[in-house]
Amino acid sequence: MPLSDTAIRKAKGGITPSGVVTAKPYKMGDSGGLYLEVAPAGGKWWRFKYRFGGKEKRLALGVYPDVTLKRARERRDEARTLLADGIDPGEHRKSVKEAKVAQATNSFEAVAREWFAKYSPRWATSHSDKIIKRLENDVFPWIGGKPISEINAPEVLKVLHRIEGRGAMDTAHRALQNCGQVFRYGVATGRVLSDPCRDLRGALTPLKHEHFAAITEPKQVADLLRAIDGFRGTLVVQCALRLAPLFFVRPGELRKAEWTEFDLEKAEWRYLVTKTKTEHLVPLASQAVVILRELQALTGQRRNVFPGRDPHKPMSDAALNAALRRMGYDTKTEITGHGFRAMARTILHQELGFAPEVIEHQLAHRVPGSLGAAYNRTKFIKERRVMMQRWADYLEKLKAGAEVIALHGSAA
16 A cells, blocks of 8 residues: 555654554555665655666655655655666665765866965965965855866966956956966866966956065165164164165064074074975175164064063054154155165165165075076075175165265175
8 A cells, every 4th residue: 555644743752653662663564666774763764766777775754743744755656767778776876976076176166266275375374365265255246156278368367357346446456366276287187178367368358567665876875874873763663764665674584584594693684485385595784684683672582572562472464554654765766675675776786786676585586597596595694695695785885975976786
């Protein structure tokens, strides 16, 4: 007899409909191979019994009452249709499940997160945070769930135009770059055949590149150095200002400097470049050592060379620029904390005649060609030691108002 909802509801675990007590699951048959299995604890599972390839098999169709009698019969009929077409319904279910899993692991978001997990440990935290937030906020909501192999250039461009539409031009270009990195990783790992972002070159509004404000004229540099000497602020910020042009490192590297990285006897500062995760060496001019020894008396017992209001943390990333503004400089058009790098790069070459590759290595930049394809913190170290002292002497003479004669040709 076919089952009824009433019979199913009355069925209890441990006792069959005919009143036989049992400690095992028992079956209540319906028709066409469908039956309900009732467990001793009272749970009820739908099963479909069938034969395929000469073997008897069973297929789970769900749990009652989540799956009603009507729905169980529909699932049975679907399975019987597959059998009529020569398809094993059990194997068919496995293949569908595997396809869903594959789609989930091969979605753009899944591949992007795999790429991010692989490479982000090599990046500075601030850099990796910006990338993942950019993907999560501007890319994943629209193409994250799609299989990466099915995403084409127009779909990516639509995402980028949405970013452009709110005026975030730089973010759109960076999102395109990140998407291209994900697609190329997908190509390398066999999830997609090509990178559709290659076809989007020139598709976005070109960016107007804004360089960091910098002073590169010697006379103006002299005025700046004298203004720094006259700065009325804390000793920590004053020393940071005096050392910034001598070191010309990235502002974040300066403010996060730690005393354990310095060897004042050897006149060296060794630290890890956060942008490239590479070691870097800054030879210290005698003038820099004097400033550091002065500051060491105040902060030498702490971890940070330039502690902030919280003595356990470095000074704020806005401290240098705030000090420059207090001195009357516009950090957007005249000089910024990052501008000391452009100042040194320009004057060291144009006025003091040092070779570009020596300067670039001191800036911790990768130098193209045989002179520096692989950055090495100790490359040109002798020339760099000479250069850093000459640079400090030059700045000292500028500040004092001495006439400094420009040199031409290599000074190294």
